[in-house]
Amino acid sequence: MSVLATVNPVFIILPIVFAQYIYATFALVCLARARLSALSYALWNVFIVLVFFVGSTAFLVYNAKRKKREADKSSDKKADGEKRESPPRQGDKWDV
DSSP, rough: OOHHHHOOOOOHHHHHHHHHHHHHHHHHHHHHHOOHHHHHHHHHHHHHSSSHHHHHHHHHHHHHHHHHHHHHHHHHHHTOOOOOOOOTTTTTSSSO
8 A cells, every 4th residue: 555545635735835824925025025016916916825836836937037038128227327317206105
């Protein structure tokens, strides 16, 4: 008889759910720090919470690429000799 057949399924599912909880919490903290519109914030929040592992991974990849794109834009502006930063637009960050 197989060893896995004798293991209670709770001991397999419980660590997976716990790992998802930790991973989703990390992704939600990163989401809270991101400067996104209210609609994007709400959609990513639902996606992270409802889609196990894939939602968190998708947001973290999106956030990393978004940060890199913003860094490239700011370095292009500084390379052109423009030293001032534009003020934040209204609606960029969802403030509670």
